[in-house]
Amino acid sequence: MHQDSSLDAALLRGMTRPRSVTRRDAFRLAGLSAAGLALTACGVQGKKAAPPQKDAVADYWASKKKNGTLRFANWTLYIDKEDGRSPSLEKFTADTGIKVTYTEAIQDTPSFFGKIQPLLASGTDIGYDVMVITNGIHLSKAIALGYLVPLDHSKLPNFAANAAEKVKNPTWDPNNTYTVPWTAGLTGIAYNPKYVDEVTSVNDLWNPKYKGKVGMMLDPQEVANFGMFAEGIDPDKSTEADWRKAAARLQKQRDDGLVRKYYENDYVDALARGDIWITMAWSGDIFQQVAEGKDIKFVIPQEGGTIWTDNLCIPKTAQNPLDALTYMDYVYQPKIATMLVEAINYITPVPSTKDLVLADAAKASGDDKKSLEQLANSPMIYPAEADMARLRSFRALTIAEEKVFESVFQPITQG
Amino acid sequence: MKRFAPYLLILPGGLWLAIFLVVPMVFMASVSTQEGDVVNGFVQTFNLSIYGDVLSQYGTQFLRSAGYGLVATVVSIVLAYPMAYWIAFRGGSRKSTYLLLVLLPFFVSFVLRTVSWKFLLADNGLLLSPLKSLGLVPDDFHVLQTTVAVIGGLVYNYLPFMILPIYVALERVDPRVVEAAQDLYAARRQAFTKVVLPLSLPGVFAGVLMTFVPMTADYVNAEILGGPANTMIGNIIQSRFLVNNDYPSAAALSFALMAAMLIGIFAYARALGTENVLEAAAR
Numbered sequence: 001m002h003q004d005s006s007l008d009a010a011l012l013r014g015m016t017r018p019r020s021v022t023r024r025d026a027f028r029l030a031g032l033s034a035a036g037l038a039l040t041a042c043g044v045q046g047k048k049a050a051p052p053q054k055d056a057v058a059d060y061w062a063s064k065k066k067n068g069t070l071r072f073a074n075w076t077l078y079i080d081k082e083d084g085r086s087p088s089l090e091k092f093t094a095d096t097g098i099k100v101t102y103t104e105a106i107q108d109t110p111s112f113f114g115k116i117q118p119l120l121a122s123g124t125d126i127g128y129d130v131m132v133i134t135n136g137i138h139l140s141k142a143i144a145l146g147y148l149v150p151l152d153h154s155k156l157p158n159f160a161a162n163a164a165e166k167v168k169n170p171t172w173d174p175n176n177t178y179t180v181p182w183t184a185g186l187t188g189i190a191y192n193p194k195y196v197d198e199v200t201s202v203n204d205l206w207n208p209k210y211k212g213k214v215g216m217m218l219d220p221q222e223v224a225n226f227g228m229f230a231e232g233i234d235p236d237k238s239t240e241a242d243w244r245k246a247a248a249r250l251q252k253q254r255d256d257g258l259v260r261k262y263y264e265n266d267y268v269d270a271l272a273r274g275d276i277w278i279t280m281a282w283s284g285d286i287f288q289q290v291a292e293g294k295d296i297k298f299v300i301p302q303e304g305g306t307i308w309t310d311n312l313c314i315p316k317t318a319q320n321p322l323d324a325l326t327y328m329d330y331v332y333q334p335k336i337a338t339m340l341v342e343a344i345n346y347i348t349p350v351p352s353t354k355d356l357v358l359a360d361a362a363k364a365s366g367d368d369k370k371s372l373e374q375l376a377n378s379p380m381i382y383p384a385e386a387d388m389a390r391l392r393s394f395r396a397l398t399i400a401e402e403k404v405f406e407s408v409f410q411p412i413t414q415g
Numbered sequence: 416m417k418r419f420a421p422y423l424l425i426l427p428g429g430l431w432l433a434i435f436l437v438v439p440m441v442f443m444a445s446v447s448t449q450e451g452d453v454v455n456g457f458v459q460t461f462n463l464s465i466y467g468d469v470l471s472q473y474g475t476q477f478l479r480s481a482g483y484g485l486v487a488t489v490v491s492i493v494l495a496y497p498m499a500y501w502i503a504f505r506g507g508s509r510k511s512t513y514l515l516l517v518l519l520p521f522f523v524s525f526v527l528r529t530v531s532w533k534f535l536l537a538d539n540g541l542l543l544s545p546l547k548s549l550g551l552v553p554d555d556f557h558v559l560q561t562t563v564a565v566i567g568g569l570v571y572n573y574l575p576f577m578i579l580p581i582y583v584a585l586e587r588v589d590p591r592v593v594e595a596a597q598d599l600y601a602a603r604r605q606a607f608t609k610v611v612l613p614l615s616l617p618g619v620f621a622g623v624l625m626t627f628v629p630m631t632a633d634y635v636n637a638e639i640l641g642g643p644a645n646t647m648i649g650n651i652i653q654s655r656f657l658v659n660n661d662y663p664s665a666a667a668l669s670f671a672l673m674a675a676m677l678i679g680i681f682a683y684a685r686a687l688g689t690e691n692v693l694e695a696a697a698r
Binding site: 114117144145212259260261273274403406413415 | 452453454476533537555557560641642643650651658659
């Protein structure tokens with residue numbers, strides 16, 4: 001994975017902020033109501049959308065006008081907040097005249113997708129004009145089903161000028177046809193040095209010394225990547241045979257009683273409480289734990305780590321698409337991106353923010369100065385070039401591949 | 416007109432049932448035999464083989480759920496009966512206070528109550544860390560992510576549903592029949608086993624219905640307190656639906672679960688005597 005050095009800074013920053021501990025948890029539990037909605041979806045037949053024609057993009061946007069309102073669905077704890085208000089959103093309203101209704105509607109990608117999918121399928125307004133979806137199976141489905149509006153890049157000059165080269169043209173959305181990144185984060189290994197010797201390799205997750213004290217992730221894509229790293233397989237180039245090899249490795253880890261549980265966001269608590277000593281972990285969560293003074297270490301294993309991206313996109317039922325597009329471009333101004341990264345602490349797609357964070361640190365004093373410097377200098381927020389080179393994405397899967405993929409990996413985490 | 420009157424009278428209830436029960440069920444049954452995926456759409460193919468497929472694929476989880484439900488129900492009866500008995504016969508003027516105390520946990524969210532057990536039972540938590548420092552349990556002993564934790568969570572969460580019906584049944588026992596038994600030289604134990612217990616069985620039956628069914632279908636406890644080997648059928652259905660968007664297999668699993676439970680309950684009702692059952696259900 002080629003990484004340009006200016007991007008590193010951005011990448012580093014973005015890794016910091018843990019999203020709410022309850023995010024994925026809460027979603028699961030909300031599953032019942034979502035299931036009810038999803039049932040309705042069954043009656044509606046899905047349809048594969050043809051890739052948009054160049055004219056289609058122009059046609060769609062030609063008639064769209066600025067309405068002065070924007071409804072934004074985001075994950076919890078995923079924007080700057082001061083006394084319950086968001087300075088960056090208020091600045092957006094002041095600069096553009098567009099009022100924003102900001103909702104922390106997303107706890108978990110599958111549950112959120114489960115809720116909006118039936119509405120999108122029937123063309124009913126989902127209540128949001130812009131939303132944040134993680135790359136992976138559900139984002140690919142949303143694109144394949146034609147649920148997202150193709151972006152008019154002539155209206156995204158800040159993205160063109162300021163986005164890191166690395167975030168442009170991602171494998172899951174060639175040419176950023178439908179999405180632009182909000183932030184990115186890393187999956188690596190976190191461990192408690194009180195019980196665990198220094199960790200450099202994914203094989204430490206298979207170390208019998210830590211039997212019953214190992215945490216793995218429930219998400220099949222996450223756990224699959226680590227199985228493949230352990231087998232020396234590059235997920236991007238993996239085949240079904242590779243998946244089975246990785247699955248056998250993971251199954252053995254489970255059968256040997258090494259794995260305490262396949263966690264969602266709750267691994268952070270389990271790690272902090274001492275239920276587990278070593279676990280797959282998201283960079284931002286661990287940065288926050290460390291910032292709170294916990295003695296926890298985060299490493300990107302030598303065999304590889306996973307990079308994932310949360311993406312801004314516009315649902316096809318958006319009532320205010322032009323306002324949404326305006327916002328998508330707005331956040332790519334380095335000043336705004338700096339406001340966001342200083343609060344969110346995950347990897348920003350705008351690399352030039354690192355200098356701005358350092359400039360802010362120079363102006364600040366006391367604890368603020370310290371925390372801003374910590375942000376700009378943390379290897380979790382600004383990983384070294386060598387670490388970046390080892391990062392891989394989730395394997396892009398076709399629908400047919402996805403079925404096989406899930407049938408290979410899901411039985412491991414759900415026994 | 417007279418001929419139609421009875422039908423008109425059941426119309427409101429019938430309509431309610433049709434809209435909220437029959438229509439969704441028919442719909443779900445139809446989903447269960449469809450084939451396809453969320454991108455290319457689902458097509459009705461009357462694919463009945465899916466039932467065999469999901470049952471063989473997830474048979475372990477089915478049996479495990481039924482086992483957990485059964486054990487948790489029995490434990491609930493053992494815990495709930497003495498408590499209900501005590502409130503009904505020894506509660507005196509404070510009965511309603513005790514009942515309120517039984518219900519009090521419901522004022523806190525189900526999820527929150529379950530999550531709080533994670534803190535109580537943590538490896539170095541309130542309960543285990545003193546035991547470990549005293550050397551009563553080995554250092555690597557843990558409760559979280561074990562069968563015990565899941566069944567314990569189920570019992571804890573559904574216990575009031577067992578206490579209340581048993582209490583109601585016991586409360587209805589006329590003290591004079593107990594006196595009569597004693598007048599006829601029954602010992603206290605005999606008065607209980609021959610009079611009070613049989614009279615309270617409909618309450619136990621209702622309690623079993625109200626706990627066994629939701630316990631078996633529960634997925635929150637296994638999700639929060641369980642480990643990789645404690646997955647219940649509810650977790651499978653939830654993830655088939657929301658993670659995989661595989662609606663047919665999720666629907667088929669739900670139907671299979673419902674059928675299994677109905678069969679089980681009717682068998683149980685038969686064994687216990689149908690009249691009692693209907694009576695209990697009517698309450």
